Amino acid sequence: MSMTIKHTSNRILIADDDPVIRHLVTSIVTKLRYAPVTVNDGRAAFSLLKADADFKAAILDMSMPFLEGLDLIRYMRSEKRLIRIPIVLVTAEQSIKLMSDSFVAGATAFLPKPFTPDQLQNLLRMLLAAKLPSTRAA
Amino acid sequence: MVADLLRMDDYLAQSLTRPARVNHAAVITRAIDPDVIASLDEAWEEGEADLVVELIDLYLGDAPQWVEAMRAAAAGDDATALKRAAHTLKGSSGSLGIRHVAETCRMLELSCSESAAVDELLQQLNRDFAAARAALAAERMRRVT
Numbered sequence: 001m002s003m004t005i006k007h008t009s010n011r012i013l014i015a016d017d018d019p020v021i022r023h024l025v026t027s028i029v030t031k032l033r034y035a036p037v038t039v040n041d042g043r044a045a046f047s048l049l050k051a052d053a054d055f056k057a058a059i060l061d062m063s064m065p066f067l068e069g070l071d072l073i074r075y076m077r078s079e080k081r082l083i084r085i086p087i088v089l090v091t092a093e094q095s096i097k098l099m100s101d102s103f104v105a106g107a108t109a110f111l112p113k114p115f116t117p118d119q120l121q122n123l124l125r126m127l128l129a130a131k132l133p134s135t136r137a138a
Numbered sequence: 139m140v141a142d143l144l145r146m147d148d149y150l151a152q153s154l155t156r157p158a159r160v161n162h163a164a165v166i167t168r169a170i171d172p173d174v175i176a177s178l179d180e181a182w183e184e185g186e187a188d189l190v191v192e193l194i195d196l197y198l199g200d201a202p203q204w205v206e207a208m209r210a211a212a213a214g215d216d217a218t219a220l221k222r223a224a225h226t227l228k229g230s231s232g233s234l235g236i237r238h239v240a241e242t243c244r245m246l247e248l249s250c251s252e253s254a255a256v257d258e259l260l261q262q263l264n265r266d267f268a269a270a271r272a273a274l275a276a277e278r279m280r281r282v283t
Contacts, residue, residue, distance in 0.1 A: 019196045020230035027189055028181060063225055092229035114174070114232030114240075117181035 009054040011035045012124075015045035015072070016061040016090070021113070025059055025090075028120050034128075042067025046075065053081040056128060059111075062091035062098065070098075070105055077106035086127045090115070169266075169273035174235025191281050194274045197234055201227060205267055208246065212256050221250040231270070238266040 012034045016022040022038055029036040034056060039045045043066035045058075058076070060069035069089050076082040086108040091098060099110045109123055178190050204227040211220035228243035242263045249255040 018226055018230050019200050020193055021233055023192060023196055024178075024189075024233060027192075031181060031183065063222070092225060092232065113229045114235075116174070116177040118177060121181075 009035075009056060011037050011055050013045065013048070013055045013058040013060075013085075014038045015040075015042065015058070015064060015069070017041050017064045018061070021061065021090070024117070025120065028117050029059075029124070032121060032124055034124075041065040042069065042072055045072055049076065049079075049082060053079075053085070055085050057086045057088065057124065059088045059090060062089055062093060062102075070102060073102065073105040073107050088120075088123060088127070169236065169238065169269045170277065171235030171237050174233075175277070178234075188281055191278055193234055194278045197230055197236075198271065198274060201230065201239075201267070205263060208263070209260060212253070212260055215253070217250040220256065221247050224250065234274075236270045236274070239263065239270050242266050 010033070012029045014022060014025050014029065014036050015038075016025065017040055022040070026036040026038055037048070037055070039048055042064040045060065045064075046067055049072070058072075060072050062069040069091070073087055073089065076085060076087060087106065088109045088111050089102045089107040090111045090113060092113040094112060102110050108127060111120065111123060175190060178193065182189050204223045207223040208220055208227075211217075211223060224243040224246040228240050228247060231237075231240035231243060242259055246256065246259045246263065249259060
């Protein structure tokens, strides 16, 4: 017997301890007609994800207090209810190893800081192309 | 604002041959990458609040604590805390095109265990941050008036 899971949310989780980056990402997500859900650190993101899997995507900073983005990715990929959520890892660290580690852990995309609004918009459009929110004009 | 402009004049006195002739546009361009500001402006839509002004306000409210955290970490020989603060300020500075602060933070991140280099870089950061703060205040004023 097969089960169909219907995902209707257009929420995007944004986890970043930097208020400047958080606001920038929130503005871009809002502009794309998604609903941003923001948290200020890795522990808050973890707590939220334990109770709530209704996200179209997650944009996680690598370096956050309490729990890093990479650890959150590993958690999300170990949970069946979170495994379908595309994850963008954002980091100011220019490291090929980190990029490699993030993909091994299960990141869908890697976005180095600084990034332009266009870069994030294009990345989100690409990741969510097949999952545009219903409020968006066809 | 007056304090910011005085800091800007201090910066000019160090960097221009004719400090009495202040060119505010040049000061802003020197401290803030105009291409980054332009890319942020492209994300702006009519009727929305000015994203650049919002980001400037957040940056000016948040960045001083990271500069202070770096000073405290250096005084306490805490390389880990210094690296973390430098990393965070590098990220937000780079996103607003505040290139000199971002670059000095990058160097602090790399040199966080070398006390002589850290002392010198923190002095550089003071100068870069003062210039950035003045330029951001000027850019903000230009946009809201």
